[in-house]
Amino acid sequence: MAVLMKGAEAAAGMKEALLAELAAIRGRGIEPKLAVVRVGARDDDLAYERGIRKRFEGLGMAVRVIVLPEDIGQDAFDAEFAWVNGDPQTHGVLLFRPLPGGLSDANARRIIDPRKDVDGMSPINMARVFAGEAEGFAPCTPGAVMELLRHYGVSLEGKSVAVAGRSMVAGRPLAMLMLAANATVTLCHTRTRDLSAVCRSADIVVAAAGRAGMIGADCVTERSVIVDVGINMGRDGKLCGDVDFGEASPLVSMITPVPGGVGALTTSVLARNLLRAARLQI
Amino acid sequence: MAVLMKGAEAAAGMKEALLAELAAIRGRGIEPKLAVVRVGARDDDLAYERGIRKRFEGLGMAVRVIVLPEDIGQDAFDAEFAWVNGDPQTHGVLLFRPLPGGLSDANARRIIDPRKDVDGMSPINMARVFAGEAEGFAPCTPGAVMELLRHYGVSLEGKSVAVAGRSMVAGRPLAMLMLAANATVTLCHTRTRDLSAVCRSADIVVAAAGRAGMIGADCVTERSVIVDVGINMGRDGKLCGDVDFGEASPLVSMITPVPGGVGALTTSVLARNLLRAARLQI
Numbered sequence: 001m002a003v004l005m006k007g008a009e010a011a012a013g014m015k016e017a018l019l020a021e022l023a024a025i026r027g028r029g030i031e032p033k034l035a036v037v038r039v040g041a042r043d044d045d046l047a048y049e050r051g052i053r054k055r056f057e058g059l060g061m062a063v064r065v066i067v068l069p070e071d072i073g074q075d076a077f078d079a080e081f082a083w084v085n086g087d088p089q090t091h092g093v094l095l096f097r098p099l100p101g102g103l104s105d106a107n108a109r110r111i112i113d114p115r116k117d118v119d120g121m122s123p124i125n126m127a128r129v130f131a132g133e134a135e136g137f138a139p140c141t142p143g144a145v146m147e148l149l150r151h152y153g154v155s156l157e158g159k160s161v162a163v164a165g166r167s168m169v170a171g172r173p174l175a176m177l178m179l180a181a182n183a184t185v186t187l188c189h190t191r192t193r194d195l196s197a198v199c200r201s202a203d204i205v206v207a208a209a210g211r212a213g214m215i216g217a218d219c220v221t222e223r224s225v226i227v228d229v230g231i232n233m234g235r236d237g238k239l240c241g242d243v244d245f246g247e248a249s250p251l252v253s254m255i256t257p258v259p260g261g262v263g264a265l266t267t268s269v270l271a272r273n274l275l276r277a278a279r280l281q282i
Numbered sequence: 283m284a285v286l287m288k289g290a291e292a293a294a295g296m297k298e299a300l301l302a303e304l305a306a307i308r309g310r311g312i313e314p315k316l317a318v319v320r321v322g323a324r325d326d327d328l329a330y331e332r333g334i335r336k337r338f339e340g341l342g343m344a345v346r347v348i349v350l351p352e353d354i355g356q357d358a359f360d361a362e363f364a365w366v367n368g369d370p371q372t373h374g375v376l377l378f379r380p381l382p383g384g385l386s387d388a389n390a391r392r393i394i395d396p397r398k399d400v401d402g403m404s405p406i407n408m409a410r411v412f413a414g415e416a417e418g419f420a421p422c423t424p425g426a427v428m429e430l431l432r433h434y435g436v437s438l439e440g441k442s443v444a445v446a447g448r449s450m451v452a453g454r455p456l457a458m459l460m461l462a463a464n465a466t467v468t469l470c471h472t473r474t475r476d477l478s479a480v481c482r483s484a485d486i487v488v489a490a491a492g493r494a495g496m497i498g499a500d501c502v503t504e505r506s507v508i509v510d511v512g513i514n515m516g517r518d519g520k521l522c523g524d525v526d527f528g529e530a531s532p533l534v535s536m537i538t539p540v541p542g543g544v545g546a547l548t549t550s551v552l553a554r555n556l557l558r559a560a561r562l563q564i
Contacts, residue, residue, distance in 0.1 A: 126408075126409035127408035128405075129412075172458075175469070182471070184468060187457070187461055191439065192440070
């Protein structure tokens with residue numbers, strides 16, 4: 001039976017170090033504060049917001065949520081977002097994306113202060129992640145994948161990894177984090193020929209394409225470590241990942257559930273990034 | 283016998299379009315100008331400088347070379363480099379790197395105007411290349427690889443590529459350019475286990491690790507397309523690539539010579555980037 005890599009267990013493993021760092025920063029007279037910027041009220045944004053509040057409460061940290069109307073104009077959005085970034089009492093800024101309407105993602109990426117960019121959207125942090133520089137902020141999801149593997153003792157050194165999906169919030173930055181950890185990384189996508197063969201030949205498979213059931217029995221071996229980053233709504237109305245869990249889990253070495261895997265760790269990585277950001281601003 | 287992919291042939295193929303674009307820009311009253319910034323007088327910098335002058339002369343374009351003393355201090359360097367960038371008559375800036383002494387590469391990357399950054403060193407352009415956005419400037423060497431493959435009719439769509447080497451001037455940006463062209467890219471390096479098997483299973487192998495003889499007969503098949511980005515000084519005092527050309531060339535489908543392959547096309551890509559930069563500044 002495969003080892004189940006659970007986000008909650010890894011999050012519990014991070015808690016002590018987070019509380020110690022929080023106490024150390026408070027000892028310098030700083031109260032780390034996260035600002036969440038939400039435009040409108042999309043269901044998945046609200047769900048993520050609840051998750052953040054719960055995690056941060058559990059750590060005794062404050063979250064400020066700034067809600068902007070869904071029909072806000074570009075100029076007003078830019079001004080509000082610049083104001084949040086400029087607030088000296090705010091150490092980290094998380095903007096829920098994709099932005100609704102025609103709002104410019106590029107503007108937001110340009111406006112965000114790289115030192116407060118706890119979800120790694122600024123070009124400065126993207127370039128650092130691309131270059132393998134440890135001081136950059138990576139987006140929280142790839143950060144959570146790295147932390148989950150670390151918690152479960154999966155070394156990346158010299159391992160082969162197939163990353164399916166090339167988004168800028170998951171696949172691409174994760175490939176670079178894994179490369180920095182000396183994995184040999186293959187970036188796969190919808191145009192990849194024979195994805196199943198590529199996955200079978202890899203030690204670790206990361207499914208991050210946003211397509212339910214993309215990774216099935218044909219993509220795995222008994223040595224496979226399977227990480228599922230996907231969050232999709234299944235036909236039965238339940239959340240599911242990109243991996244056909246029922247089919248793959250009996251066949252592999254280690255696997256993450258959805259929900260309860262990578263997603264359950266994202267908010268802990270967000271908290272860690274906020275503490276790093278607060279340190280940078282001392 | 284393998285097809286030899288020659289940089290000079292691809293450069294000749296680019297010349298007409300470059301001259302047409304140059305004429306179009308001149309028609310707008312702009313004289314595109316490249317500024318080359320060299321610190322000290324390293325042999326390989328001088329060789330590249332001669333190559334640039336020759337190519338630009340052949341196109342009827344001017345090059346201005348700014349030479350700074352090898353022992354220049356950081357503040358003086360930053361000031362000079364900012365001055366070059368600020369000159370409204372300069373449309374593109376190429377800084378020879380690595381910088382000598384303790385001069386900060388990060389400072390230079392921060393100072394360069396992203397619109398004049400014809401060798402893709404600015405974080406803004408790195409992030410664009412990372413994200414697969416066509417408007418970014420990639421470094422000239424990976425740009426030359428893409429152009430060489432295009433000239434010789436090697437499609438990347440759906441192909442598997444092994445890139446050996448993960449530098450920020452070759453391997454990493456090239457992997458992203460190839461990913462944007464829908465190749466399935468595996469990033470390999472010194473920690474990769476069984477590099478030869480990874481290379482043999484790929485349609486295209488790019489050697490960009492800076493290690494002479496790294497790719498030999500064990501890494502190729504009769505279908506292999508081999509691109510050699512390496513420039514090393516061989517034991518015999520002659521330039522050689524990362525590929526053992528004598529060993530590999532009889533066995534493969536297509537291959538680049540060194541010298542005369544990718545390196546011979548770099549200055550044409552630099553000229554194209556300069557013209558793109560000049561367009562952006564009209």
